[in-house]
Structures are given as C-alpha cells and as structure tokens.
C-alpha cells in the first residue's frame with residue numbers, strides 16, 4: 118500500500134484530534150463515534166495492524182476507515198512534521214486497499230455503485246445535470262470566458278440547486294461572462310477519490326477533462342469547494358490543466374461593481390469554513406471578504422474557525438453514506454450548537470454540501486428559530502439594491 | 503459474555519459498547535513497550551450513574567474493569583491484564599464549575615487537559631491549571647490519579663496535591679465523595695476531613711472509578727518568561743535547583759540533558775519558567791532568579807543561555823509537543839520513559855546511571871527532570887525512543903526501561919506510574935506491613951478484585 122511506511126510512525130498521541138487551541142474534538146468521525154479506533158491515530162494503527170495480519174478486514178474496519186471525511190484536520194494538527202503531510206494520503210490508500218479486498222460497508226458500496234452507473238451519487242440521469250438553472254438566465258456554455266460547474270449537490274439536491282441559482286445570478290449581476298454545460302460533464306470525482314476509488318475517479322475525471330477540452334474550456338468557476346479541489350489539485354496529473362476559481366474567489370473581487378441597500382439593522386453572521394476551500398486550499402478569506410463587504414452583516418467567529426474549523430461531516434462521500442450523521446455529537450449538530458453559542462443568527466456556508474448537512478442539523482437540534490443556515494451569495498443577493 | 507455485553511449496551515447505549523476485534527485490538531496496548539492484553543469489550547459511559555451501573559454489573563458477573571482516560575500513561579496501566587471491560591471515560595466531558603475567587607475547577611473525569619485549557623483561556627483568562635506535557639488528550643483525572651506533574655509543579659507540587667476533592671464509584675458500585683464536597687456544596691479543599699482522596703491516588707485504577715474531581719487553579723499571568731541556565735557539571739545541579747526554588751518565583755523548572763546534537767552533550771540545562779502581572783514585576787522576578795545563582799555564575803562553571811525571542815516561545819509552549827515528537831526520533835512512533843520520583847540530591851547519580859544504561863542498550867535517549875515544589879522532590883525521566891515496527895528495537899528499549907526501574911529503586915527513588923512488573927519490584931521493597939495494609943484495603947473495597955486486576959499485585 119502506498120504510504121504504508123508512515124503508519125507505524127504514528128505515536129497515537131492525539132494532537133490530531135484537536136484544533137490548535139484544543140477547544141474540542143475536531144476530527145468529525147472521532148467526535149461522532151468516540152472510540153479511539155475512529156480517531157486519526159486509531160486509523161493509522163488499525164491500518165498497520167491489518168496490513169501486518171494482526172486483524173482481519175471487516176465491515177467494522179471499513180466503517181472506521183470510510184467514516185473519515187477527509188477534512189484534513191489531522192494533517193493540519195499532527196505533531197509530527199516528518200510525516201504529517203502523508204496521513205490523509207495513507208487513509209485514502211487504505212480505503213483503496215479495503216475496496217480491493219471487497220469488504221466494503223454497504224452504504225459505501227451503494228454510493229460508489231451509483232456514481233459508477235450514473236456519473237453522480239444521486240443515481241440521476243446525466244441529462245438532468247443542468248436542470249438546476251430552470252428559471253434563470255444562465256446560458257449554455259459556448260466559449261464564454263468561464264465555465265460554471267455546479268457539481269453534484271448543486272445539480273441534483275433541491276437545496277443545492279437553490280444555491281447554484283443564487284450564486285450564478287450573483288456572478289451574472291457582477292458581470293462575469295460564464296456558461297453552463299448541458300451534457301457530457303459528470304461528477305467531479307473528488308469524494309470518490311477521497312474514498313480511495315482511484316479507478317472510478319480517473320474515469321470521471323477523464324470524462325470531464327475530455328469534454329472541457331473539446332468545448333474549449335480554459336477557466337472554471339466551481340460552486341462546490343470539492344469540485345474546486347479536484348480540478349485544481351487532482352486533474353492536472355491527469356492532463357486537465359484549467360484555471361480554477363471557487364465562486365467566492367471571483368465574487369470577493371467583484372462585489373465593488375454592485376450597489377447595496379442601506380441596511381436597517383445588522384445581522385450577526387458566523388462563517389463555517391468548508392474543508393476543501395479552507396484547510397485543503399488555504400483560502401479562508403474569500404467568503405469572509407464577501408461577508409465583510411456586504412452592508413448589514415456583522416461577522417462573528419466561532420471558537421473553531423479557519424484552519425481549526427470543524428468539518429460538517431459531509432466529505433469523502435459521507436453526505437451520501439451517512440456514517441457519522443446519527444447521534445447527538447454528529448459534527449453537523451455540534452457545529453450548529455457552536456454557531457448558536459457564538460451568538461450568530463445566521464450560519465453562513467460556501468459549499469452546497471455544508472448547506473445540506475448543517476441545514477438538516479439545525480432542525481434536528483431544534484435551533485430553527487434561532488439559527489438559519491444560509492449560503493454567502495444568498496446573504497449578498499438579498500442586500501443588493 | 504454476550505449476555506453481559508447486551509446488559510452493558512442497555513446501560514450506556516448500543517453505540518458506545520464494542521466487543522469488535524478493532525476496538526479489542528486498539529485498546530489492548532498503549533504507546534509504550536508493554537505487551538498487549540486485550541479487553542473483552544470497551545464501554546463509554548456518559549454519567550456517574552452509568553458508571554455505577556457498570557460496576558454493579560461487573561461485580562455480579564465478576565468481570566474486570568479498567569478505567570481509562572486518555573490512555574497516554576505509556577506504562578501500560580490501561581491494558582486489560584485479565585480481560586474484562588475497558589471503561590473509556592472521555593464521554594464524561596463536562597466542565598461543571600469554575601470558582602474564580604477560590605480558584606478551583608470541578609470537572610468530570612473525562613475532561614481533557616486541552617479542553618480545560620481552552621475553556622479557561624476563553625471564559626477565565628485570568629486563571630490556568632497546571633498542564634502536564636502529556637498530549638492534550640490526556641484527562642485531568644487520569645493525570646491526577648497517577649500523581650502527575652506539570653507547568654505549575656514548582657508552585658503547587660504534584661497534580662494530586664492540587665486535588666481538592668473527588669466523586670468516585672467504589673468497586674462495589676456506591677458513589678462516594680471525598681473532600682469538602684462531601685460536606686459542603688463547594689469543592690475548595692481536602693482539609694480538614696479524614697483524607698479519603700488518597701484511596702484513589704497512585705492506585706492505578708484499582709480502587710474505584712473517579713467520576714468528578716476538583717482541582718486548584720492558579721493566576722494566569724499576562725507576562726511570561728523563561729530563563730535557561732546551563733551548567734558544565736551534574737554535581738552542581740542540586741545546588742542550582744535549591745537556589746532557584748529558594749527565591750520562590752518560578753512556576754516550573756525542568757532540567758534537560760540531551761546527547762544530540764553533539765555540542766549539547768555533557769551540558770546540563772535547566773529551564774526556569776515564571777510569570778508576572780506587569781513588566782516591572784517580571785523584571786523583578788528575573789532579577790531575583792539571576793541573583794540567586796550569581797555566585798555560581800561568577801565562577802564560570804554555569805551561566806544563562808541567551809535565547810532569541812523566537813526560540814523562547816518554543817520553550818514556553820504548553821503542552822510542549824516536542825516530547826511527543828521524541829517518538830519519531832527513530833522514525834518508529836514509540837517512546838516510553840521511566841519517571842523516577844526521587845530526592846533532588848540524587849541528580850548527578852541519576853544522570854550517570856541513566857546515560858550508562860542508555861548507552862549499554864544502544865537506545866536513543868533523552869534525560870531530564872521536573873522539579874516538584876520548592877525542591878521537595880523531582881521527577882527524573884529517562885526516555886527511550888524505539889521503532890514500533892522493529893521488535894528488537896522495542897525489546898532494547900524495554901530492557902533499558904526495566905534496568906532503569908531497578909536503578910531508580912537502588913538510588914532510593916521510586917518509579918512513577920510504574921508498569922505492572924515495576925510495581926512488583928516496588929512491592930518487594932515496600933515495608934511488609936504497608937503491603938499487607940494495601941491488600942486489606944483492596945479486599946475491603948473490592949472483594950471480587952474486579953478493578954484493574956494485575957496491578958499492584960505481588
């Protein structure tokens with residue numbers, strides 16, 4: 118297995134469970150399950166034990182390995198500079214090896230099968246990928262400066278579709294010249310790659326790269342930070358060289374072109390950093406710049422923010438496999454409690470997967486009357502004159 | 503066992519009990535050199551009442567219980583030596599009270615060092631607790647249980663000295679309180695009552711399960727500094743320690759000796775950390791410390807090491823991750839240390855014996871100490887790194903540790919948080935009446951000997 122040589126170097130000291138100020142558990146899978154086995158160090162030791170025949174592969178081992186959302190907190194906070202950068206790569210390789218062993222938890226198998234068959238985790242027709250823009254002016258892609266890529270959640274989830282429409286509308290208002298592909302594109306494959314399904318990822322990426330090149334796409338704006346990460350960091354190795362922007366990175370520079378209403382009162386907003394824009398790509402500022410620029414918004418920070426943000430629990434396919442969302446300490450519920458404790462009435466997100474996860478969690482927590490989950494462009498649009 | 507597991511699940515919830523091979527494997531060992539001993543199951547209670555139910559159930563079935571906090575003790579004290587259930591306490595993670603005037607905090611047993619630190623710095627920035635350099639996932643209870651020490655130990659002694667009272671589930675299932683909280687709603691001290699808290703300190707989880715505890719808090723200074731004093735000889739160290747502690751301004755004092763890099767070999771460093779409310783006070787305290795050793799400094803045999811500000815912050819990091827990083831010294835994820843609690847005047851001898859043992863066993867080593875109180879004792883550590891993937895290397899470190907434990911006892915010291923074999927060595931040297939007293943206490947408290955059996959047994 119790739120990166121196997123680092124597994125035994127883990128001391129299982131647990132620095133990786135926390136943010137840098139130790140406020141609370143910050144590995145979402147460990148937070149939800151609380152057994153040491155679900156902590157990053159636990160995964161390191163278990164993988165090593167399996168590869169050295171000290172334990173067998175099992176459904177439980179699969180559950181432990183696949184409940185990792187790929188949030189990157191462990192990479193950020195591991196105490197060992199000598200190998201920390203490889204931790205997540207080792208987990209991904211481990212998942213790949215478990216997939217090869219054939220002992221895969223049911224929800225993971227179903228998720229991957231749907232992506233394999235339909236090109237997206239919703240199991241829906243690829244022809245419906247652009248249905249989200251019904252009722253908007255978003256044009257077909259025909260050589261505009263940018264391709265707007267809504268991603269799976271933006272394309273198929275009803276909440277994701279709302280967000281895709283708003284973000285696209287705001288881009289249009291800000292004068293961005295973009296179009297949308299109506300056929301040919303499929304899942305960005307980011308979470309499939311995280312899940313270790315390398316071959317399927319390469320197939321999906323290959324399809325996208327082919328269609329992007331055929332259509333002359335050079336610059337891409339993504340709705341999802343997951344797509345952003347895949348296009349920016351994973352596609353180049355497969356021959357897909359594009360200039361990639363997350364929509365907040367475009368809008369952070371363009372809001373000056375818009376005029377805003379004069380606010381009557383300020384709304385206290387806290388921002389939840391998405392892992393694939395934040396920790397994985399070190400952009401903590403673009404969405405905050407958008408919020409700071411918008412009149413009537415007072416930004417308050419949660420205890421865990423930027424590189425210390427707690428993942429919503431949706432990465433690595435967990436949005437679909439649902440392996441850490443049950444229980445009082447599901448990361449999404451913990452995050453909503455944290456937002457409410459920060460005194461915010463709005464929990465702002467910049468990722469459709471976070472919007473879905475946290476939106477559900479606010480209801481489960483019974484916080485709907487105190488806290489709304491809104492996507493940043495929604496907050497901006499309603500304040501534009 | 504199946505029936506037992508079902509009953510356990512009924513107490514704490516199905517999601518928080520596991521008898522699966524993955525948990526049994528991972529909880530069978532810690533990061534040190536002790537061989538694995540697998541539990542039959544792991545359970546994670548959320549309340550003291552659940553702990554009491556677990557204990558009663560275990561008693562009825564005569565199933566051993568092993569309380570575990572962070573499981574970071576390194577000496578294998580949370581292994582299930584005779585099987586049974588590991589009770590992972592970390593779901594009991596509520597910070598119940600902070601009294602800023604009487605300066606104490608009451609926490610549940612699973613509260614970790616890291617979380618309490620973060621809580622205090624957010625809600626009570628003027629207060630802090632004494633942190634060990636253990637990773638932040640170590641629990642307050644686990645550390646107090648083993649008489650840990652940390653960043654305020656010169657000021658406040660062992661962490662067990664800072665305990666103000668506790669709530670525990672006895673091995674027969676009753677919930678008891680010790681200290682002021684047994685009489686009053688407040689958790690300010692163990693005095694003036696018969697001190698029952700000691701029944702849970704240093705016993706390695708063999709006398710019950712602590713569910714709550716009160717600990718002392720201390721002022722968190724706005725200005726902090728560290729001085730590093732370097733001596734060319736080990737023989738001078740007790741005198742240096744005595745002088746520094748004599749002026750009573752340091753919070754923490756940690757001598758350290760390292761064979762690598764080569765230039766550092768043979769030098770004896772001592773970090774002296776102190777803090778103050780104002781710059782003026784800080785300078786005053788620094789002057790006191792410098793003055794206390796002036797006559798030694800003037801001989802040229804020792805002196806203060808100039809430290810650039812960037813380096814200083816590294817020495818003032820709490821907890822210091824450098825210690826955990828020592829586990830990567832052989833690129834093998836392992837280290838364990840003998841921490842010997844001993845008299846300060848044994849410093850030079852401890853250093854010489856430690857170096858001899860480490861070099862004889864060809865281990866990567868680091869030696870150091872933490873001073874307790876005003877020089878009342880020290881925890882002298884002999885740390886050996888090893889490569890977990892290399893059985894021979896693990897064996898070398900284990901032999902070095904064993905020999906070091908014996909050497910400590912020969913020097914009149916006592917291995918701290920001793921591994922089960924080292925406990926036996928201690929018991930061999932212990933006054934026989936004390937051993938028999940310990941046994942009688944255990945028979946009374948734990949007639950079925952279900953609590954962490956295999957520990958403190960001859």
Ligand SMILES: Cc1cc2nc3c(=O)[nH]c(=O)nc-3n(C[C@H](O)[C@H](O)[C@H](O)COP(=O)(O)OP(=O)(O)OC[C@H]3O[C@@H](n4cnc5c(N)ncnc54)[C@H](O)[C@@H]3O)c2cc1C
Pocket residue numbers: 568569570571572573574575576579580591611633634635636637639640641642643644645646647648649650651652705706707708710711712713825826954
């Ligand atoms: C890198 C590193 C640095 C360290 N530095 C220090 C240091 O500076 N100072 C220091 O003191 N220690 C240090 N240690 C040692 C050790 O990690 C700590 O003392 C730690 O605080 C132990 O706490 P824990 O929660 O991990 O205890 P555990 O290992 O879980 O338990 C310790 C013992 O207490 C018992 N126990 C735990 N919880 C309970 C409970 N609720 N009721 C009854 N019994 C219980 C267990 O059965 C066991 O016998 C260090 C360790 C490492 C790895």
Ligand code: SF4
Pocket residue numbers: 126127128129130131132133134157158161191194195196197204
């Ligand atoms: S991954 Fe790093 S921080 Fe986490 S337990 Fe292992 S060594 Fe420690």
Ligand code: SF4
Pocket residue numbers: 133143144145146147156157160184185186187188189190191192205
């Ligand atoms: S990537 Fe995130 S979820 Fe996965 S082990 Fe690391 S901290 Fe936990």
